[in-house]
């Protein structure tokens with residue numbers, strides 16, 4: 001599936017090919033901190049298909065629990081996280097932050113990672129009062 005994405009301020013735009021069957025949610029504590037939220041929704045690109053169309057990404061390299069280094073990219077102007085990827089050479093899989101994808105309404109997560117650190121209130125979410133607009 002071909003998708004397009006952008007950061008909040010519009011400086012960064014990109015396109016990529018993703019597999020809609022491989023959209024997932026990550027509950028790891030790094031994703032909680034780096035997204036500023038309870039969990040992160042991810043869409044994985046087909047290898048080597050990520051294409052930056054405008055802007056220049058800022059990269060922060062984090063070291064994971066396994067010791068693996070994962071470059072995290074974000075917009076230097078507005079701070080929107082765009083992807084993480086591996087440091088090795090050659091065509092890469094990019095883990096896109098699904099909220100930056102224009103077609104995100106069509107992307108339904110199929111799997112959850114790192115549920116060990118899932119926020120304890122998440123299963124109760126459907127019972128919380130809903131306000132259509134704040």
Ligand SMILES: [Zn+2]
Pocket residue numbers: 007008009010011012075076077078079080
């Ligand atoms: Zn931006």
Ligand SMILES: [Zn+2]
Pocket residue numbers: 026027028029030031032040114
């Ligand atoms: Zn994570």
